[in-house]
Amino acid sequence: MTTSNATLVIGATGTTGRRVTAGLIAAGYRVKAAGRSATPVPGAQPVRFDWNEPATWGEALDGVDRVYLVPPIGSSDPGAAMLPFLRQARAAGVHRAVLLSSSAIPAGGPAVGRVHEELPGLFEEWAVLRPSWFMQNFAASTPHGRSIRDEGAIMSASDDGRVGFIDAEDIAAVAVRALTDDQAPDTDLILTGPQTLSYAEVAATIAEATGQPVVHRKLTFEELRDRWAAEIPLEFATMLAGMDRAIAGGAEDRTTDTVERLTGRPPGTFRSFVEREVA
Structure with a gap:
């Protein structure tokens, strides 16, 4: 068209x-x-x-x-x-x-x-x-990507909280539909992947797929804030660390059917993402 x-x-x-x-x-x-x-x-x-x-x-x-x-x-x-x-x-x-x-x-x-x-x-x-947290946050030159590569660890203040990580490919597919469908959604859309994972499970999946040791290292809110603040403004670092603290409290422990409902196909799994973009 x-x-x-x-x-x-x-x-x-x-x-x-x-x-x-x-x-x-x-x-x-x-x-x-x-x-x-x-x-x-x-x-x-x-x-x-x-x-x-x-x-x-x-x-x-x-x-x-x-x-x-x-x-x-x-x-x-x-x-x-x-x-x-x-x-x-x-x-x-x-x-x-x-x-x-x-x-x-x-x-x-x-x-x-x-x-x-x-x-x-x-x-x-x-x-x-x-969208929930991007799967792409664990790839390439992102902060998590660098710590995985350089330290064999993912650092977060999320404790054992779970997240419905989503592939950017699925976010884009929904965006294309929202931009081009005859009727716009006229609402907000919560986008997630098909399952929720803790950061420990994320680390284990990456380790299994890459053959390299990767662990989840738990930080306090203050430790994560200060880590981010070394790279970005303190106010923004504080907000990001606060989001991790919310994950620890269960704020992101959910999945939705939005991707499949709007695109006609289920969202990609974290394992598929890792095999495609990390391993």
Whole structure:
């Protein structure tokens, strides 16, 4: 299928953005692939976009009627940049917006929760994707990926709490449907994988698949906060450590049928992910 207008994918080379871009192109949709360096993406029109540079917004929005929103990375107050952009997007003719948020952040909550709260009042058609923790957090150059490779350990303050880890491939598949279906979801969607796992079970799965020793090392809230704060602002590090503490309390011990309901196929397993992207 083709449309006269394009879909703007913000963060088009990121974990979900590149998969959303690929999915839209495969389905025949025009895509403007937005990023800070306008990196060429096969089949898409690259465009420079920076949340902190409003001068880049106009060109990105030209000819666009829907947008996939990835919040600015590492910001504890993404609404400061996102809400002015979204008002400009509405004025420019965007009528559908799909926002990537988190299962840990409700409407009106911290960080992107404020954007979630205001999205229904800004657009005729909308969806907020609230995925659980990404399986991709354990791959490549992520903090967990580095600690697995360098220290043979996953560090968390989640204790024995369980998480319905989800594959970014499944998040992107839901995003494509939310962007292109005749009727937008007009709601928030909790996205999980097919099972919940503790970090100890995650470590054991990775160890088995890779043949390398990997363990879960339990940290306190303060220890994890300080570990994150060595790489990111303290306020954001505190928020992330707080999410781990919530996992320990059972906040993420759930699964949903959202992926299968919207895409027609079950979400991928953690073992399949590890064999594909870690081992």
